[in-house]
Amino acid sequence: MIVKPERKPLLRVEGLRLHYRGERGIVRAVDDVGFEVARNQALVVLGESGCGKSSLVRALFRVLPRNVETCTGKVWFDGDDVMAWREEEFRRRIRGVRMALVMQAAMNALNPVVRVGEQVAEPLRLHLGWGRERARERAAEVFRLVGIPADFLRRYPFELSGGMRQRAVLAMALVTEPDLVVLDEPTSALDVLTQANIMNLLKRIKAKTKTSFILITHDIATSSEVADRVALMYAGQIVELNSADKFFRQPSHPYAKALLASVPRLRDGVRPESIPGRPPNLIEEVAGCRFAARCPVRFEMCGRMPEMSAVAGDGQVRCWLYDA
């Protein structure tokens, strides 16, 4: 089911750029990225490893490594131009309160020497100024929501299994009832059954609450379960943005087509096809379309960078084939 975007989206990103200083030059990890997320919507950001997905998360949360060259662009959160806010204001009003992160490598996302419950309750006590008892009760409630017995609050991270830890990190994100939860590869370190569990859990939470989700992943199969919309990233750019139905049934961009054809299927005997070549290294300046070198349908226009063009559904594609 597609949720119609409201007039004012919860999150609106425009022209976001995040460049790092690398040893061999500027790394354009996120380059002119724009998208919207409506309330109670799940946007899946798909892409191969190294395409800038995690950098996109860093830029959204403004949790940047030290070697940042530029971080520019517009981010509106619930109508506020939050990129213009000072760090302190952004920290107090957005991070962990209205926008929460579930980290990649959630195995190490918990402080090893602090009890899980304390870490889960931390945002409540800090951002909302709740007392110990009230925060603990709420933490127990969220623990039950994500399927961990409440007495695990007293445990340390190393006493939890991998799936449990992932759930605990999810609980930590949900505890303040944020408007938006960003999940960065939440399941890639887990086995298939646990993955399915977590995905079902996400669907349940989404149905129960008003929360929006951004799910960053390379896993096409699991992401198709929860996605309302899909943004496909390639070499630091979004190359296709469309509703999930449209994207998975009838992809537009040549890269999207190739990517979906590369997904192994269990029974129908269709051989998965790989894409020849490899993504461009983000250091070199590519003049034209970044996928051109691997594209089966490239033509002379591809020597110039295409803009996003509207396609059927309410999608956009960065490809000259769809240039109006």
Next chain:
Amino acid sequence: MPDNSQAPVGAAPGSGIWRNLRRLALFTVFRLVALFATVVVGVYLAIFIANMGGMVDQLREAQIRAETAEAVRAEDAFRDLTPLERNQVIEERVQRERARLRLDEPFVVRSIDYLRQAISLNLGRAEYMHSDSGSHRVYSIIGERLPATLLLFGAANLLVFTVSLWLALWLSRNYGGRLDRLVVALAPTSAAPGWFYGIFLILLFSFVLPLLPAGGMVSAPVPETAFGYARSVLRHMALPLLAMFVSSIFVSVYSWRTFFLIYSSEDYVEMARAKGLPPRLIERRYILRPTLPPILTSFALMLIGLWGGAIILEQVFNWPGLGTLVFQAVGHRDTPVIIGTVVIFAYLLAATVFVLDILYAILDPRVRLTGGGR
């Protein structure tokens, strides 16, 4: 899930606590035994080496023989004896002295005996050296020198430790800045030891610019008022302190800064930032708290490293500390003094390691709850 199911049947209700306590007690006993064994081995090695595996006894025997002969020859009562008879008297006295010092027993037997005395902290009497007050007791000799060493090296190390931790934390926050690059560039200056800088500092501040005394601990005549005394000691401390500070501060800051940099890029630190925690709290709860065990270890090892001081630095500044004492004791082959120093050091080290073990268990739940990672 950790297996909570293996509690023995019949354990008291709430057996988790009891099992943990029993495990903790077992762990403690095991550690104590292991540490004691370490001390025994270390002290025995010291005894063996300080006696040169028994070689020192031959030297002592030769010395006894020479001294006895001298004494017998000098004594009027034996003037009339024939050389043969005199030699007999000498031989008799030498044997008596050997028996008194138990040099007639094999070294191995005696070394075990020495070991027993050393372990029971019966440090005995020095052979040649004595304290300034004239006592031959090893305890008095060491006790007289210890405060000087503790004062100088304690002050220097505490200063280096606190300044470098504080500065390192600051630098790890402002990584890549001008001061950071300066510290990195200066880190190799610590390759030279403190005494090396000491020589130049003496040259500069005692001779070129005669501001501070070149050596010693207090001026002579000794100032009469307590305040004057303290002032004099401080003035004498300044140069060695500065020498040690210069020689170790940069590499210390550099390594702590790298340490904090590594730990501040842990996933849980990033997570804490994404949770919107304030930087101060992140520093305290997500960087310092998980790294407290290694910081404490380094602090504790520094504390016991104070014991013994630094031989050459004390020599350069003519500082009347333990370093100088050990240096002299080695020169005099005064085995009891050498062994005494080693024994006390071994016990201090063992005690520190034991305290650290317990602190680790308190600080790190992974150690506390799984019994030392075994």
